[in-house]
Amino acid sequence: MADPEALAGAEKIGEMIARRGYQLICGGYGGVMEAACRGAKSASGTTIGILLGNNRYEANDFIDMPIATGMGIARNSIIAHSADAAIAISGSFGTLSEIAFFLQLEKPVVTLLCPWQIAGTIPANTPAEALKMIEERIWAKNA
Numbered sequence: 001m002a003d004p005e006a007l008a009g010a011e012k013i014g015e016m017i018a019r020r021g022y023q024l025i026c027g028g029y030g031g032v033m034e035a036a037c038r039g040a041k042s043a044s045g046t047t048i049g050i051l052l053g054n055n056r057y058e059a060n061d062f063i064d065m066p067i068a069t070g071m072g073i074a075r076n077s078i079i080a081h082s083a084d085a086a087i088a089i090s091g092s093f094g095t096l097s098e099i100a101f102f103l104q105l106e107k108p109v110v111t112l113l114c115p116w117q118i119a120g121t122i123p124a125n126t127p128a129e130a131l132k133m134i135e136e137r138i139w140a141k142n143a
Helices: 004-019 032-042 072-082 093-104 127-142
Strands: 024-026 047-051 065-068 086-089 109-112 122-124
Touching (some): 004 109, 024 072, 032 047, 086 093, 122 127
Parallel strands (some): 024 047, 047 065
């Protein structure tokens, strides 16, 4: 289970993502993923869960669109290909895998409370700063 600071940060980021009209894509399970989805749903956002297994009913209660892949951790590639950017919060090796996919695809990755210092990622100190950094990079890329 993620620490309370990571869960609170994820919930806040989820809420901010929804308030800006973005969709939230994640792995669809518990912990930080569930907290981010809970935040998005509190602001009437749309949540998409890309699941490891074959059972879409394994998604957390805050997922609107569960996508069962049956691909195991290879589903991290789907997440990276489907999203414009990533905000990595805390995490373990699955998060590290997602970061690698996003960086290989040359998509922005902002980290918050992450245990790693990875070249190409952008560290943030707060949820608001994390989302601002993502938006600046997306806008600059699309300008």
